[in-house]
Amino acid sequence: MNDPIKHVAITGGTHGNELTGVHLVRHWQSQPAEVRRSSFSTELHLTNPRAIKKVRRYIDQDLNRQFSIQDLKNPELKSYEQQQAKSLDALLGPKENPRVDFIIDMHTTTANMGMTLVFNSSDPLVIGMAFYIKQKMPHATLFYEPVDRLGHNFLTSIGRIGGFLIEVGPIAQGLLNYQVYSDTQKAVLYALDYLEKRNTGQPLDLPKEMAGYQFIEKIPLPENSEGEITAMVHPNLQDKDYHEIKPGDPLFITLAGDTIVYDGETSVYGAFINEAAYYDQHIGLSFMKSIKINLENSGSENYG
Numbered sequence: 435m436n437d438p439i440k441h442v443a444i445t446g447g448t449h450g451n452e453l454t455g456v457h458l459v460r461h462w463q464s465q466p467a468e469v470r471r472s473s474f475s476t477e478l479h480l481t482n483p484r485a486i487k488k489v490r491r492y493i494d495q496d497l498n499r500q501f502s503i504q505d506l507k508n509p510e511l512k513s514y515e516q517q518q519a520k521s522l523d524a525l526l527g528p529k530e531n532p533r534v535d536f537i538i539d540m541h542t543t544t545a546n547m548g549m550t551l552v553f554n555s556s557d558p559l560v561i562g563m564a565f566y567i568k569q570k571m572p573h574a575t576l577f578y579e580p581v582d583r584l585g586h587n588f589l590t591s592i593g594r595i596g597g598f599l600i601e602v603g604p605i606a607q608g609l610l611n612y613q614v615y616s617d618t619q620k621a622v623l624y625a626l627d628y629l630e631k632r633n634t635g636q637p638l639d640l641p642k643e644m645a646g647y648q649f650i651e652k653i654p655l656p657e658n659s660e661g662e663i664t665a666m667v668h669p670n671l672q673d674k675d676y677h678e679i680k681p682g683d684p685l686f687i688t689l690a691g692d693t694i695v696y697d698g699e700t701s702v703y704g705a706f707i708n709e710a711a712y713y714d715q716h717i718g719l720s721f722m723k724s725i726k727i728n729l730e731n732s733g734s735e736n737y738g
C-alpha cells in the first residue's frame with residue numbers, strides 16, 4: 435500500500451492548442467471549491483504558457499516528451515519547452531524525490547477515441563483510479579502503456595506515483611466542445627473523489643479486472659525516398675479507434691487511390707488514428723492489443 439496522497443496537481447495546456455484543459459484549469463482557478471478535497475491539497479497549473487498564448491501545440495518541441503531524468507539533468511537542453519520542463523520539475527518534482535504525489539494532465543485528440551484514460555503505471559493506486567472512473571463513466575476506454583517512471587518523458591512521470599492523462603476526442607485543435615469539456619471535468623472530479631475515498635478508508639468496491647488496451651507501437655504513414663507522405667489513413671479505418679484490425683484489412687490509401695493493407699499475422703486495434711498532432715512525425719496511428727487489466731496482480735512492473 436502506498437502512503438496517503440497529500441498533493442495532487444491538475445495540469446492543462448501542456449499542448450497549447452488543446453483548449454479543454456486550459457479552460458478547465460481557468461474554471462477551477464475561479465471555482466477552487468470544486469476540486470478541493472479534505473484529505474489532500476489540489477493545485478492547478480497551466481504548463482506551457484507561451485504555446486497556450488499562441489494556440490500551438492508547442493513553441494520549440496513537444497513539452498510532453500521532455501521529462502526523462504537524463505533530459506531534465508542535461509544543462510545543454512535550453513529550448514523553451516526544455517526549460518519549461520525543468521521549471522515544472524522544480525515546481526512539482528524533483529523527479530527523483532517529488533513533492534507532488536500525483537499529476538492529472540488533461541489532453542484532447544483529433545482521433546475518435548472518446549474518453550480515454552492513459553496510464554503508464556501498474557501501481558494499484560493508478561489502476562484502481564482508472565477502474566473507478568470507468569465504473570462511473572462506462573464509455574471510458576482504458577489505455578495502458580507501462581513505462582519506467584524515471585526514464586519516461588511525460589509530464590505525469592514527475593509525480594511520486596506518476597499520474598494519468600485524460601485524452602478526449604474527437605475534437606479539432608484550438609476548439610472547445612462542451613461534451614468533451616464536461617466529460618474531462620467529470621473524469622477529473624471522479625479521480626479526486628477516488629483519492630479522497632482511498633485516503634479516508636472509504637469502501638471503493640472495485641472490480642478485480644477490467645478490459646482495456648495496451649499500446650504496442652506507432653505505425654508510420656508511408657513515405658517516398660524524399661520523406662514526403664505518399665498515403666493517408668484509409669476511409670474504412672478513419673474514426674475506427676479501438677475497432678479490430680485483422681490481417682489484410684485496409685490501413686492506408688495512396689495519393690493515387692491504391693489501398694495498403696495490414697500485413698501482420700494477428701489482429702490488432704487502432705488508436706490515435708489520423709491524429710493531427712502526429713503529422714509532424716508522419717505517424718498514421720498506434721497499434722494496441724486488447725487486454726484484461728488486473729487490479730490484484732498489478733504493481734509488478736518496474737515503475738519506481
Ligand SMILES: [Zn+2]
Nearest residue numbers: 449452541542
Ligand atoms: Zn495533448
